[in-house]
Amino acid sequence: xxxxxxxxxxxxxxxxxxxxxxxxxxxxxxxxxxxxxxxxxxxxxxxxxxxxxxxxxxxxxxxxxxxxxxxxxxxxxxxxxxxxxxxxxxxxxx
Amino acid sequence: xxxxxxxxxxxxxxxxxxxxxxxxxxxxxxxxxxxxxxxxxxxxxxxxxxxxxxxxxxxxxxxxxxxxxxxxxxxxxxxxxxxxxxxxxxxxxxxxxxxxxxxxxxxxxxxxxxxxxxxxxxxxxxxxxxxxx
Numbered sequence: 310x311x312x313x314x315x316x317x318x319x320x321x322x323x324x325x326x327x328x329x330x331x332x333x334x335x336x337x338x339x340x341x342x343x344x345x346x347x348x349x350x351x352x353x354x355x356x357x358x359x360x361x362x363x364x365x366x367x368x369x370x371x372x373x374x375x376x377x378x379x380x381x382x383x384x385x386x387x388x389x390x391x392x393x394x395x396x397x398x399x400x401x402x403x
Numbered sequence: 404x405x406x407x408x409x410x411x412x413x414x415x416x417x418x419x420x421x422x423x424x425x426x427x428x429x430x431x432x433x434x435x436x437x438x439x440x441x442x443x444x445x446x447x448x449x450x451x452x453x454x455x456x457x458x459x460x461x462x463x464x465x466x467x468x469x470x471x472x473x474x475x476x477x478x479x480x481x482x483x484x485x486x487x488x489x490x491x492x493x494x495x496x497x498x499x500x501x502x503x504x505x506x507x508x509x510x511x512x513x514x515x516x517x518x519x520x521x522x523x524x525x526x527x528x529x530x531x532x533x534x535x536x
Contacts, residue, residue, distance in 0.1 A: 320456065321455050321456060321459060321460055322459055322460055322492075322494060323459055324457065324458050324459040324461065324496045324498075324500035324501065324504065325456070325457050325458075325500050326500070327457070327498075327499040327500050327503060328499065329498075329499055333499055333503075336457075336503050339450075339453060340450065340506065340507060340510060343446050343447075343449070343450040343510070343511070343514070344510065344514065346442060346446045347442075347443060347446045347447065347514045347517070347518065348514075348517070350439050350442040350443050350446070350518075351439075351443075351517060351518060351521040356438040356439050356442060361442075
C-alpha cells in the first residue's frame, strides 16, 4: 500500500514528455471540457444530468469551433503575409 | 436590529467565500447546492491534478512564475503549501510540459475564483430574500 502511495506521489514530481508537434494541441480539449462544465455549473438554475450534459456539450462544441475558425483565419493571414505579399512587393508598378 | 443583520450578512458572505476558497465547491455545498458543489469539486480537482501530473509539482513556482502562482493560489490555500515544497526541492520544469501544467493549474484557479464569486453572490441573494420575506 505504501509503495503504491509513494509511486502515485512520485509521479507528480517528474514532468511528462510532451513534444511541440501539432498533436500537443489536443491537450486543449480536456481543458475546454472543464471550463464548459464549471461555467455551466455556475449558470444553470438547476443541475439535472441530461440537460446539463447537453448544455455543456454545446458549449464545448462552440468553443472548439471558434478556436478552429480563429486558427484558420490566423493561418490564412500568415500565409498571405509570408507567401503572397513578398513577390508582390518585389515587382515595380512603373 | 439593522446593524445586527448587516454584521451577520457580512459574516455569512465572508464565511461562504472562505469555504469556497478552502475547498472548491464547499461554498455551494454550504448553500445546500450539493449537485453543483460536486460538479465544481470534481471538475476543478481533476483539472488541477492533470496540470500537476503533466508539469510536476514544479509548475507551482512562487519565485520565478509569480503571475501564474497568483492564479494557482485561487484553487485553495493548500497550493501555498505545495509552492513551499516546490521551492524547497529541485523541481524546476521547462518546455511544453511546463506550459501545459501552468495553464491547467492556473485555469483551475481562475475557474474556482468564478465559483467563489458565484457562491458569495448566491449567498447574498438568499440572505436578502430571507430578510425581505
